[in-house]
Amino acid sequence: xxxxxxxxxxxxxxxxxxxxxxxxxxxxxxxxxxxxxxxxxxxxxxxxxxxxxxxxxxxxxxxxxxxxxxxxxxxxxxxxxxxxxxxxxxxxxxxxxxxxxxxxxxxxxxxxxxxxxxxxxxxxxxxxxxxxxxxxxxxxxxxxxxxxxxxxxxxxxxxxxxxxxxxxxxxxxxxxxxxxxxxxxxxxxxxxxxxxxxxxxxxxxxxxxxxxxxxxxxxxxxxxxxxxxxxxxxxxxxxxxxxxxxxxxxxxxxxxxxxxxxxxxxxxxxxxxxxxxxxxxxxxxxxxxxxxxxxxxxxxxxx
Amino acid sequence: xxxxxxxxxxxxxxxxxxxxxxxxxxxxxxxxxxxxxxxxxxxxxxxxxxxxxxxxxxxxxxxxxxxxxxxxxxxxxxxxxxxxxxxxxxxxxxxxxxxxxxxxxxxxxxxxxxxxxxxxxxxxxxxxxxxxxxxxxxxxxxxxxxxxxxxxxxxxxxxxxxxxxxxxxxxxxxxxxxxxxxxxxxxxxxxxxxxxxxxxxxxxxxxxxxxxxxxxxxxxxxxxxxxxxxxxxxxxxxxxxxxxxxxxxxxxxxxxxxxxxxxxxxxxxxxxxxxxxxxxxxxxxxxxxxxxxxxxxxxxxxxxxxxxx
Numbered sequence: 001x002x003x004x005x006x007x008x009x010x011x012x013x014x015x016x017x018x019x020x021x022x023x024x025x026x027x028x029x030x031x032x033x034x035x036x037x038x039x040x041x042x043x044x045x046x047x048x049x050x051x052x053x054x055x056x057x058x059x060x061x062x063x064x065x066x067x068x069x070x071x072x073x074x075x076x077x078x079x080x081x082x083x084x085x086x087x088x089x090x091x092x093x094x095x096x097x098x099x100x101x102x103x104x105x106x107x108x109x110x111x112x113x114x115x116x117x118x119x120x121x122x123x124x125x126x127x128x129x130x131x132x133x134x135x136x137x138x139x140x141x142x143x144x145x146x147x148x149x150x151x152x153x154x155x156x157x158x159x160x161x162x163x164x165x166x167x168x169x170x171x172x173x174x175x176x177x178x179x180x181x182x183x184x185x186x187x188x189x190x191x192x193x194x195x196x197x198x199x200x201x202x203x204x205x206x207x208x209x210x211x212x213x214x215x216x217x218x219x220x221x222x223x224x225x226x227x228x229x230x231x232x233x234x235x236x237x238x239x240x241x242x243x244x245x246x247x248x249x250x251x252x253x254x255x256x257x258x259x260x261x262x263x264x265x266x267x268x269x270x271x272x273x274x275x276x277x278x279x280x281x282x283x284x285x286x287x288x289x290x291x292x293x294x295x296x297x298x299x300x301x302x303x
Numbered sequence: 304x305x306x307x308x309x310x311x312x313x314x315x316x317x318x319x320x321x322x323x324x325x326x327x328x329x330x331x332x333x334x335x336x337x338x339x340x341x342x343x344x345x346x347x348x349x350x351x352x353x354x355x356x357x358x359x360x361x362x363x364x365x366x367x368x369x370x371x372x373x374x375x376x377x378x379x380x381x382x383x384x385x386x387x388x389x390x391x392x393x394x395x396x397x398x399x400x401x402x403x404x405x406x407x408x409x410x411x412x413x414x415x416x417x418x419x420x421x422x423x424x425x426x427x428x429x430x431x432x433x434x435x436x437x438x439x440x441x442x443x444x445x446x447x448x449x450x451x452x453x454x455x456x457x458x459x460x461x462x463x464x465x466x467x468x469x470x471x472x473x474x475x476x477x478x479x480x481x482x483x484x485x486x487x488x489x490x491x492x493x494x495x496x497x498x499x500x501x502x503x504x505x506x507x508x509x510x511x512x513x514x515x516x517x518x519x520x521x522x523x524x525x526x527x528x529x530x531x532x533x534x535x536x537x538x539x540x541x542x543x544x545x546x547x548x549x550x551x552x553x554x555x556x557x558x559x560x561x562x563x564x565x566x567x568x569x570x571x572x573x574x575x576x577x578x579x580x581x582x583x584x585x586x587x588x589x590x591x592x593x594x595x596x597x598x599x600x601x602x603x604x605x606x607x608x609x610x611x612x
Binding site: 025028036108112116123129132146207236256261270280 | 354361377461464514517545549568589600
């Protein structure tokens, strides 16, 4: 009798053992994720409905934070600044890195070294990159110095000028981040099937036409991916304006994350900061969802 | 060949060092070029090298600025070299602020953070990728969902959690909170799933349990993806700014390099020479890392695409 049980019982107990061991393997990650992601997310929702100073009495205010957001003199400008940064930064970064990836084609000598070169600012501390650009953009810095000695032109004071400060934050950010998207596009370009390229060549495609009609459609999934990721990170921009302009002049380069940081850690109003963070999250989700819907029109997955 | 993206690259670098008698077209296995294509290729080289030179200008200029006397930083007309090359600026940086402390803190938290991430990601990746258990897929979806929450949403309540733990101004707070993200687990799970099951079954038949198969079969086979995850994790810890800025108050003893560098720039005020020297110093380790691991980086980005930033 026992022999008939054995085949059915053994796998089941084995499965039990495996499940227990799996729990053992997964538990560090599960505990960490619960403690450092799930709890904070839950807490953040709660906080956003409270008057929650860093120290002292907390009182429920039932959504008043979300109304206070729109009365805050800096919130809507910060929202606008984040969107302006994103609208300027994402296309510039994606287009330049795409041109660069195509330009660094397989026949270019030293392309490996060049790729590393373009990647260096991506990995160096952002603070260091910003300090370098801050020096270049000073009124007596390299850019204005060259413009004056070579052309006798006085350039505007980039970081103190309301119209120029945001442009310079974008320019610096494009310089800093271009190598990352370039590598994504390079990797995609190298995986293009040679047979398709050969067929296009035989059909007489070359140069721009080859790039525009064959290569770009074929790597459109990579372009889509890079666009989404770049957009998400650019809505979260913080370090560049924080250190380059301090959000100024006025609040002309103050983005949403800097507003959240200021509310939470300068003005000690954690509830209002949490409410602002949820608006940012909602914005990111919405724009990402729109992009996923729009991709059907231009992203080709079939090879 | 399709996975080893860097292969043609290294060949191209080698070819610059002399063996010009070999026809480049023959070496790359392509059809010979028409004269027009040859001209186009020459122009492509010129364009790419000019772009690279312009791109590097800020860093090259910063390097030479770090060697100038402070008074000549903004001299007119601007020049690459000052009246002297003051290498002593690089020494003075270390006397000006607790720069060694910043470097030490960054190194310690980055290495410790990487170790934690590797441990957590490989074990969880194994549980999600190769073991069968009830509710596995549902829990994994929850894991992936957390990837969508931006760090900026988390830092406010996370700071509160750190206060409850009494962790503000501690190394734990610099290391743990952002070491449990789902990215590493996701990456390792994807890789583990690609390993043939026969290998594991053979080990099981020989009597090895999951712990032994994990340690002796799966991990040794995963060196390349572990290397990629290590680099991305190390870089993200080394360069992170917002969280260390928030969770440390006493920058003199617990400041990491980016935070130290930022506060240092406030302290020194007009000492641009020292700021540039400090910036250049902070760029050296990551630049070396990237040059040393360039092959893996391209591969890693192709593999994960997602990036660990």
